[in-house]
Amino acid sequence: MEISFRQLRQEAKHQGFPIIGTLKPHYFKDLKEILTRYVDEGYTFEFNKKSIEEKCDPFLTMENCKTIVVLGLPYYSESNTIDISHTTPDTFRGRLARTAWGEDYHRVFQRKMQNLGEALGKNKPGVSYQSYVDTGPLVERFLASKAGLGFYGYNNLFYHHEYGSYVFYGYMLIDLEVCDVPGNEKKSCHGSVCENCNKCIKACPGQAIVKPYRLNASRCISGIMQKKGVLSDEEKALMGNRIYGCDVCQEICPYNKELKSSSDPAFIPGNPPAFPDLRELLGVSNKEFIRKYGNNASAWRGARVLKRNALVALGNIGDPGAMPYIFPFINDTREDLRDAAQWALKKLETESKE
Numbered sequence: 001m002e003i004s005f006r007q008l009r010q011e012a013k014h015q016g017f018p019i020i021g022t023l024k025p026h027y028f029k030d031l032k033e034i035l036t037r038y039v040d041e042g043y044t045f046e047f048n049k050k051s052i053e054e055k056c057d058p059f060l061t062m063e064n065c066k067t068i069v070v071l072g073l074p075y076y077s078e079s080n081t082i083d084i085s086h087t088t089p090d091t092f093r094g095r096l097a098r099t100a101w102g103e104d105y106h107r108v109f110q111r112k113m114q115n116l117g118e119a120l121g122k123n124k125p126g127v128s129y130q131s132y133v134d135t136g137p138l139v140e141r142f143l144a145s146k147a148g149l150g151f152y153g154y155n156n157l158f159y160h161h162e163y164g165s166y167v168f169y170g171y172m173l174i175d176l177e178v179c180d181v182p183g184n185e186k187k188s189c190h191g192s193v194c195e196n197c198n199k200c201i202k203a204c205p206g207q208a209i210v211k212p213y214r215l216n217a218s219r220c221i222s223g224i225m226q227k228k229g230v231l232s233d234e235e236k237a238l239m240g241n242r243i244y245g246c247d248v249c250q251e252i253c254p255y256n257k258e259l260k261s262s263s264d265p266a267f268i269p270g271n272p273p274a275f276p277d278l279r280e281l282l283g284v285s286n287k288e289f290i291r292k293y294g295n296n297a298s299a300w301r302g303a304r305v306l307k308r309n310a311l312v313a314l315g316n317i318g319d320p321g322a323m324p325y326i327f328p329f330i331n332d333t334r335e336d337l338r339d340a341a342q343w344a345l346k347k348l349e350t351e352s353k354e
């Protein structure tokens, strides 16, 4: 069975994917080298030597795979469509990274990929496919680069020439050959932009970008905030007012200026807002949390992690008016919440005496 790239792209666009590329599945020897280097240097995150083979060999996931379809969803848009009261930080508001603005991108992806799969099935009855975003066996950025969709920045992010680094990637393994695939266009050489810049490396709060294209995930705040349990005092201090994710290495990047905006309404923040009221978050019941945050990317680690982060953020923001909201947690039976509350309170008390 075969489909032309043009037809596939048209269908993907119709289902809401402005970015699409394809590649033929094969054993990714070059990825194996990259992953082995990461492991040898000790910069691994939720992957291990055991799973390297799966990441490098798409046929272990789908034996009859003929094409890997890489799909991109841009998520950056100027805030003009967003209720400004929800986006202006005040002293009791924390911050969600742009990746958690609007609907959980995993859901958005799965819905659109499911629709794309069904549309392909109508055209090519019997076609089989598997779709993944984040939790699948393969490495999204690697696939995007092999499909010729852009380039890597020093900050380890993958850039699209129009939408910059604010693009989510997912992929589908299909048993369809794709014909008439255009050659990869070399639209820009990002390497030369990075050479005279290094802004992301200097700005990273956790000094997590240890060298160009190398992230020490254990120092990346984005990873730190997703960990469960008690955070070290150094980790807590690094978080600032963030409660989920970090955009510093993307916001500072000159390549991310004057981007084409995403037109996807799914990524407009609403409930929860981009800057959630931390007092409110600390008070929500599990039921209310599910209602308010359940459809948001920040919720996947549960209410407890976000509440711990909210306590830390209130300490970092430094307004003593937050104390009454922190007090109820200082003797909490849950150690992570108790520790965060005691740390925040001590910080506010010390600062108010200075």
Ligand code: B12
Pocket (backbone or CB within 6 Å): 034, 035, 038, 043, 044, 045, 046, 047, 097, 098, 099, 133, 134, 135, 136, 138, 139, 140, 141, 142, 143, 152, 155, 156, 157, 158, 159, 165, 166, 167, 168, 169, 170, 213, 214, 215, 217, 220, 222, 223, 226, 244, 245, 246, 247, 249
């Ligand atoms: C685990 C994970 C994390 C971990 C650790 C990430 C890590 N080790 O890089 C943590 C929690 C820290 C994290 C943070 C973030 N993440 Co994340 N994360 C992932 C996940 C699930 C797996 C990553 C992985 O396996 N990495 C393994 C390494 C080897 O691969 P890589 O990260 O792609 O690194 C590439 C470069 O190092 C490059 N490379 C290596 N050497 C060299 C040398 C040269 C010369 C060149 C040019 C390139 C190069 O090749 C590697 C292979 O692609 C992916 C989704 C997925 N399944 O791929 C999302 C993903 C990478 N994350 C994503 C995002 C958005 C983020 C955050 C921006 C979220 C936020 N706002 O807080 C931050 C950004 C941090 C950063 N500077 O990269 C997006 C990235 C989109 C993009 N346009 O790049 C992805 C693809 C999710 C998605 N589905 O869209 N993430």
Ligand code: SF4
Pocket (backbone or CB within 6 Å): 153, 154, 155, 193, 194, 195, 197, 198, 199, 200, 201, 249, 252, 253, 254, 255
């Ligand atoms: S901030 Fe500078 S060095 Fe970092 S990715 Fe952007 S252009 Fe490259």
Ligand code: SF4
Pocket (backbone or CB within 6 Å): 155, 203, 204, 205, 206, 207, 208, 209, 215, 219, 220, 221, 222, 246, 247, 248, 249, 250
């Ligand atoms: S997401 Fe934040 S902590 Fe992680 S590398 Fe980028 S700037 Fe550093």
